[in-house]
Amino acid sequence: MLKLSPVLKWASDLVQKVKPTSLDKTKNKLAGKVALLTGGASGIGYSIAKSFLKNGLSALTIADIHKINGTEAIKDLTLQFGEDKVMFVECDVAKTNELDWTFQQTLKHFTRLDIVINNAGIMNDAAWENEIHTNIGGCLTGTLLGLQYMSTTSRGKGGVIINTASIIGLIPCNGFPIHTLTQHGIVGFSRALGGHYKRTGVKVICICPALTQSPLIETAHKNTLNRYFAKTFCKEVEGCYLQHPDAVGDGLVKIINKAKPGSIWFVENNDHPHEIRFPKFVDMINEKLT
Numbered sequence: 001m002l003k004l005s006p007v008l009k010w011a012s013d014l015v016q017k018v019k020p021t022s023l024d025k026t027k028n029k030l031a032g033k034v035a036l037l038t039g040g041a042s043g044i045g046y047s048i049a050k051s052f053l054k055n056g057l058s059a060l061t062i063a064d065i066h067k068i069n070g071t072e073a074i075k076d077l078t079l080q081f082g083e084d085k086v087m088f089v090e091c092d093v094a095k096t097n098e099l100d101w102t103f104q105q106t107l108k109h110f111t112r113l114d115i116v117i118n119n120a121g122i123m124n125d126a127a128w129e130n131e132i133h134t135n136i137g138g139c140l141t142g143t144l145l146g147l148q149y150m151s152t153t154s155r156g157k158g159g160v161i162i163n164t165a166s167i168i169g170l171i172p173c174n175g176f177p178i179h180t181l182t183q184h185g186i187v188g189f190s191r192a193l194g195g196h197y198k199r200t201g202v203k204v205i206c207i208c209p210a211l212t213q214s215p216l217i218e219t220a221h222k223n224t225l226n227r228y229f230a231k232t233f234c235k236e237v238e239g240c241y242l243q244h245p246d247a248v249g250d251g252l253v254k255i256i257n258k259a260k261p262g263s264i265w266f267v268e269n270n271d272h273p274h275e276i277r278f279p280k281f282v283d284m285i286n287e288k289l290t
């Protein structure tokens with residue numbers, strides 16, 4: 001029986017448990033690979049950086065808008081994993097030219113690119129234009145650039161693109177309708193690109209963490225459309241457990257090889273990732289009104 005936090009119990013029919021034994025445990029599966037990670041200066045992104053490097057990743061670019069946190073993250077990762085493995089590029093993912101520059105710098109510095117993780121995001125419906133440009137724009141541009149640089153149909157040798165969405169990409173959050181829009185968008189976009197793998201050699205997958213300790217979630221209640229939405233949000237998350245961000249980083253390492261193109265994964269309660277099983281379209285249609 002799956003154990004889900006209270007807010008998620010009603011969505012349990014979407015979640016398919018993947019047995020721990022069937023998860024990929026091979027160490028060094030990332031050896032020789034180079035990754036570009038957005039929003040890696042903090043929270044979930046920083047944990048993804050740590051997990052990937054711990055599991056053999058050869059080199060990593062962290063692209064983040066926060067220069068101080070980014071520089072600090074690089075210092076910590078260099079201490080843990082050695083010199084010349086990580087590079088920081090100050091970048092606003094909402095700006096195509098800055099993100100493209102980050103891709104170019106990665107290829108120039110590390111000479112190859114195999115994995116792109118579009119993880120930068122904000123939860124701020126009060127600043128919804130920026131939220132849309134960062135969450136949807138950043139993921140969209142990062143994915144298109146990932147395809148441009150890695151697709152076998154252009155200049156690349158294939159690769160993996162991982163988009164970070166959220167549980168709020170699977171079920172609506174009434175306190176955050178605009179954040180819901182951005183996260184549902186990322187899920188649909190990633191699913192739609194699954195069908196292009198054979199042609200491009202680039203596997204697009206999506207990870208949907210449940211509530212996870214990070215500055216984003218800890219300040220979210222201050223960033224709603226107004227105080228009514230804040231109240232609704234506080235009720236929705238009341239009693240919910242905040243998992244450790246390492247669960248997302250470690251979870252991604254477990255699924256990166258075995259995940260099917262276009263598949264959507266859910267990480268909750270510091271547990272192994274679950275694949276999301278979407279209902280068949282016929283089962284979604286209600287009886288016809290007469």
Ligand SMILES: NC(=O)c1ccc[n+]([C@@H]2O[C@H](COP(=O)([O-])OP(=O)(O)OC[C@H]3O[C@@H](n4cnc5c(N)ncnc54)[C@H](O)[C@@H]3O)[C@@H](O)[C@H]2O)c1
Pocket residue numbers: 038039040041042043044045063064065066069091092093094119120121122123134138164165166167208209210211212213214215216217
């Ligand atoms: N924390 C949660 O409960 C939770 C749950 C599900 C999904 N997520 C998603 O996980 C991702 C990471 O969030 P987090 O919780 O680790 O938050 P976080 O605030 O700790 O990290 C987000 C990072 O993105 C960076 N960033 C923000 N805007 C940017 C921009 N325009 N350009 C470049 N970098 C930018 C920030 O500087 C920060 O380093 C987000 O996409 C978020 O929506 C978080």
